[in-house]
Amino acid sequence: MIKKITIFLLGLILLIPFLGLAASESKVSIDMHYLVVSPAEDGSTNMMNMVNYTNNSSEAYKGDGKSKAVLKVTLPVSAKDLNFLDSKIAFKQVEKGFITTTPVPGNQTMVLPYSYRIPKGKEIKLTMDYPVGILQILVPEGMGSVEVTGAEATSQGLFKFDDQNYFGYSIEDLKENQTFTLVYKKDVQPPADETKQSTTPTDTGSTSGVTHTAPAFHNPGHLRMWAQSPLHSFNPHIFLIIIGAILIAGISYFIYFKRKARLEEERLGADKEEKAFQQLMAKQRAIMDKIIELEETFGDGKLAEDEYQAKLTAYKQHLVQVKLNLRSFIE
DSSP states (O other), rough: HHHHHHHHHHHEEEEEOOOTTTOOOSSSSEEEEEEEEOOOOTHHHHHHEEEEEESSSSSOBBBSSSSOOSSSEOOOTTTTEEEETTTOOOOOEETTTEEEOBBBBBBBBHHHHEEEEEEEEEOEEOOSOOEEEEEEEEEETTSSSEEEEEEEOOOEEEETTTEEEEEEEEEEEEEEEEEEEEEETOOOOOSSSSOOOOOOOOOOOOOOOOOOOOOOOOOOOHHHHHHHTTTTTTTTHHHHHHHHHHHHHHHHHHHHHHHHHHHHHHHHHHHHHHHHHHHHHHHHHHHHHHHHHHEEEEEEEEOOOHHHHHHHHHHHHHHHHHHHHHHHHHH
């Protein structure tokens, strides 16, 4: 479950454009913060985070200069079992959460993936250390719901990813040092669908025909030519209507089939792009699985440090290339 959520959050980070907080005076801001809330077997609450920290200045951000801390993350008082999921970024656990010591390059974004656990019955009080553009709270379908006090949360309804449905809540424009409380109710399910689908009825209006009568006078030469033609037994006005209908039908069919051929060409091109995109997404998921498996193997002491670092570097280089290829589809 943790592996799927990690890949899911990485996919969201990749596919959603960075919004930026140009109006903020802070050198560092959070564009997107994803939080997946789910129950643990012992009754506690799992809190899986994926956060975009953006350096709004052109120079590398190394913190406020008062300590070694570059980024600070305040965790709820009762938070347990902190797990930092990116070994490339140096971090240190402190009294109220953790800090990072890896500088954030100028005008770039650093993604911090981490998780922790809230024991059963303990309050989940979240503090924003930096301005936040959007906080997305996600709860797997069937695993409860959340209520937010101290901030305005908007329900995003259900959406599906990798055969798993999630119910989403969105909070926008959180201020620096703003605090709010999250109440997780694992036994209270949200409505299956809070989005209303509106249908626009089709109005059927009556059609009225206008009969145009032939003028009282026709050119005698035209009348004589018609009387001497093989079609003289047909009513000339009806004949013209039939010819006009045939011409209109011919033109309509020509436009239809030409448009159909063009749409077919576009569809084939789109299918190729979609196939390439899906293959890249599959590669990304596979690489993330390998990284997580590698970290677990190393954590269990089954892998030497140098071999671990070599494999991790290779996987991350491959992951960067895959992400760059994916950006060509979404930018």
